Amino acid sequence: MKRGPVMSSSNARRPSSLFRNLSAKLASIPMVLTALVVFVGGTAWTVVYSFTSSKLLPKANFVGLDQYERLWSTRRWLISIENLAVYGFFSMIFTLLIGFTLAALLDRKIRGEDVFRTIFLYPFALSFVVTGLAWQWILNPDLGVQNVVRSMGWESFTFNPLNDPDIVIYGILIAGLWQGTGLIMCIMLAGLRGIDQEIWKAARVDGIGTVKTYVRIVIPMMRPVFVTALVLIASGIIKIYDLVVAQTNGGPGISSEVPAKYVINYMFRAQNLGQGFAASTMMLLSVVIILIPWAYLEFGGKKRG
């Protein structure tokens, strides 16, 4: 009699943990499978085949680290990495800075906020290809900014980033910022609206200035919003491809190449899958190196706290 209830209670508890919210778990199975097979499986397959000499078709002909050695001795790849670093660094800083500033300005209860919000968010509705083409024209010395300024009388004005190998990546950066800051502004604005008005009143009572209130009180409170924005910007940086293709197609020469373009080019145009896989594995590795310590700090810390 004593064993009976114990067993039945343990029997009753076990299914309850496994089958709790059964329908929700069932419903998530397709996504779990997709994630495992497509993302994890596909990634593993790519990594394995990056050690082969696959050309047009994948072949399990292992050659060790040859593809990686070739990759890291290729000028084009090194330039791609350098460009990504420059683009990523400035894009991250300026998107956050401009996005937050615009949001904070809109948050000051100005007149016509809706109009400004629409204007700032509009570029985001355009695809990268359209953005790239539009900025190709705007930055074209014979049609765009340079021509306009010169026709206004400043004859010596020179602004021709897309044809100068040293600064072409900044020309792309301008287009990227123009397209991306609107969304970040909206996210920031939503975050700012989530701040309790009582806090502003309390700060005012204590005689703290507006800017100081933003920097010291509001921004720390908006941490989750900043994390969201950071993830969005970072994923946008690492996958940058179509903007470059539309705006410069890697030119002049190979001075505005980016890693994703290297991967696509070597996989399909050069018909060298192994090389493309090695490059995409390096891209994955760089994401993992940044992501894992961050995820550890962000989510590991919460569990302890």
Add this chain to the structure above:
Amino acid sequence: MKTFSKLLGSVALLGASVAHAGELEVTHWWTSGGEAAAVSEFAKAFDATGNTWVDGAIAGSGGTARPIIISRILGGDPMGATQLNHGRQAEELIEAGLMTDLTELAEAEGWTDLVNPPALLDACTYEGRIYCVPVNIHSWQWLWLSHDAFAQIETPVPSNWTEFAAAAPKLEEAGIVPLAMGQQGWQQNGAFGVMTIAIAGLETWRKVVVDKNADAARGPEYAAVFEAAVDARNFASNSNVQDWNLATNMVITGKAGAQIMGDWAQGEFQMAGQVAGEDYTCLPGLGVNEILDTGGDAFYFPVIDDEETKKAQMALASTLISPEVQVSFNLKKGSLPVRGDVDLSAANDCMQKGLDILKAGGIMPSGDMNLTADTQTQIEDLMAEFWTSDMSAADAQERYADIIASAE
């Protein structure tokens, strides 16, 4: 509502037509005005055989279309026939058994005797079997000169590269860009290839590109080529256009003295109403080494397991290489026919020059036939960098030799 049901009807018809026998979907990337006109010659001739040509043009250059075509074949959704540049691009598809063997038809029609130069058919041959139909010959080795530009500096139109190089400073003084060059890797790479043949000669080229001899690529002949390429880079330093036809347009309007570009540039001159020998001059092999490469386009037929479709594929293969179609197609395309036994008296001055060179046997295999897409991409990357930076001739040569050393 009526239009909608009509639309539905036509969609249903389209769906049915795919399953229907005798209809072939043909993919290609000939979408510019002159090219489309040339393709319609193929379509007309094929339709006349009782089959139906379903056009599957893919906009963009070969670089855009090729991955689409290859991924469709690999993905199990093959088209009836497709354009590709023959050579090593389709090698692995053939190896994987995805391309139809045309050997029987070729033997029945005696292609080996017809096709001139024979290298064209060799490029279609894999382990003794024939897998593609060559349809035209395009050559890169042309220098296009603007009479207008040289009239402006009161200098006779050059008859070879050396004279052109000597006249270049004068052009520059007059505010004319000596050499028009689109800032794209394939154009720069092509121009370099042309200069190689003209300056280093065929023998050295053969050692490097065919035998992959890296020592030859490090030798003095190639050093001279890279020196000349540095000159050309300086001549072209004020040429800010991207696409090849815009560069050709600079020559047409006299804003540039010359352009190194393949014979497809001729279509642009024709469209602008210019006459060869009066408004522009073409110099095969830069006027130095009159040798043309025999690159070009070919049609491949993916394996489709359906008797009717196979029959239609064979009919198309036979149509493409027939004498009448060869003439009508190539006159519109501005390229040379693949068979030596057809009459092309209607062709213009430049095409006649090309035909004469072909007859005299001044031919070489194209780079496509000897280098893999991988190696070509690496060389293109190097050239793109070389033409837009101030890389020295020696550095460029060393890196070029490294690529050749690692080529398969």
